[in-house]
Amino acid sequence: MPSTFRIRPATQADGAFLGDMVVEAANWRQGAARPRHEVLASAEHIRYISGWMRPGDAGFVALDGNDDPIGAAWYRNFPRTDPGFGYVGTGVPELTIGVRPIWRAHGVGRALLHQLGDHARAQGFARLSLSVERGNFAMTLYRSEGFAVTQSGIGRDTMVKRLR
Numbered sequence: 272m273p274s275t276f277r278i279r280p281a282t283q284a285d286g287a288f289l290g291d292m293v294v295e296a297a298n299w300r301q302g303a304a305r306p307r308h309e310v311l312a313s314a315e316h317i318r319y320i321s322g323w324m325r326p327g328d329a330g331f332v333a334l335d336g337n338d339d340p341i342g343a344a345w346y347r348n349f350p351r352t353d354p355g356f357g358y359v360g361t362g363v364p365e366l367t368i369g370v371r372p373i374w375r376a377h378g379v380g381r382a383l384l385h386q387l388g389d390h391a392r393a394q395g396f397a398r399l400s401l402s403v404e405r406g407n408f409a410m411t412l413y414r415s416e417g418f419a420v421t422q423s424g425i426g427r428d429t430m431v432k433r434l435r
Contacts (some may be wrong), residue, residue, distance in 0.1 A: 274368075275335075275336055276334060276335055276336070276341060276342075276374070276377075276379055276382075277333070277334050277383055278331050278332070278333050278334070278386050279331065279332055279334065279381065280329075280332075281324070281329070281330035281331055281332050281343060281345055282299060282324065282412045283323065284322055284344065285323070285324075285330070285332055285340070285341075286323040286324070288332065288340045288343060289319075289320045289323055289338075289343055289345060289367075290307070290311055290345045291307070291344065292295050292311045292367070292368070292370075293310060293311065293316050293317075293367060293369065293380055294307045294311065294368025294369075295322055295369035295370065295371065295372070296367060296368065297310045297316055298310070298368040299404070299407050299408075299409065300379060300404075300406070300407075303335065304367075305375075313435070314327070315356065317351070318347075318349070318355055319345075319347065319355065319367045319385060323345075324376075325346065325347075327364075328345065328346070328347050329345060329346055329364075329387070329390055329391070329394065330343060330344060330345025330346065330387065330389055330391070331343065331344055331345070331383055331384055331386045332378045333370070333374075333382065341351070341360060341370065341371045341374045341379060341385065341393040342368070342369060342370035342371060342374060342380065342382070342383055343368070343369060344366060344368040344369075344381045344383035344386070345366065345367055345368075345387070346363050346364035346366040346367070346387060346391060346399060347365060347367075348362070348363075348365075349365060350363075351363050351423045355398040355402070356427065356429070357401045357417050357429045357430070358400070358401030358429075359398070359400045359403035359421060359422070359429060359431055361397070362396070362397055363396070363397075363398045363400050364391060364399055364400070365399075365400050365402070365430070366384075366387060366399050366400070366401045367401070368380055368383060368384065368387075368401070370383075379410060380409065380412055381415075384412070384413075384416050386418075387399070387425060388432065388434060389435055390420070392434040392435060395434065397434055397435055398431050398433055398434060398435055399418075399431070399432050399434060400421075400429060400431045400432075400433060401413065401418065401429070401430050401432065402424075402427055402428070402429050402430075403427060403428055403430060404426055404427045405427060405428060407425055408431075413430050416428075416432065417432045417433070418430035418431065418432045419432075
C-alpha cells in the first residue's frame with residue numbers, strides 16, 4: 272500500500288520518466304495498453320516530451336519514500352501552427368499528468384496539480400489547459416480542482432482552469 276511521497280521540480284534529466292508518464296496517461300483505460308514505443312512514436316504524444324526541457328517548460332515529479340519517481344505533471348506552450356490535444360490559445364500552457372497505477376487515488380495527482388498551478392500562476396499565466404478522454408476517471412479530479420470543459424471533441428474534452 273503506497274504511503275508518503277514528496278514533490279520536487281522537474282529537471283532536464285527527467286525527460287525519460289516524463290515519457291513513461293505520457294505512456295501512463297495514454298494508457299489510462301484498463302486492459303487497452305499500447306506499448307511504450309508505439310505511444311512515443313506517435314507525433315501526437317511525443318510533442319509533450321520532445322526536447323524536454325525547452326524554454327517555457329515547467330513541471331514537477333512526485334517521488335516515493337525511496338526517491339523513485341511515481342508521477343509527474345508538467346506544461347508546455349504550443350504554437351497555434353502545431354497545437355496539442357488541449358490547445359486553447361497562445362500563452363495558455365497545456366498540462367500533461369501521469370501517475371503510476373499503484374499510486375493513483377492517493378493524492379499524488381492532486382498534489383502535482385496544485386504545485387504546477389501555483390508555479391504557472393507565479394510565472395504570470397492566467398489559465399492552464401488539458402485534454403482528457405471521455406470516461407477517464409481523472410476528469411473527476413480535474414473538475415474538483417477547478418477545470419471546466421471549454422471544448423468537446425470526438426471522444427475527448429478540453430478543460431481549462433483559471434489561475435487568477
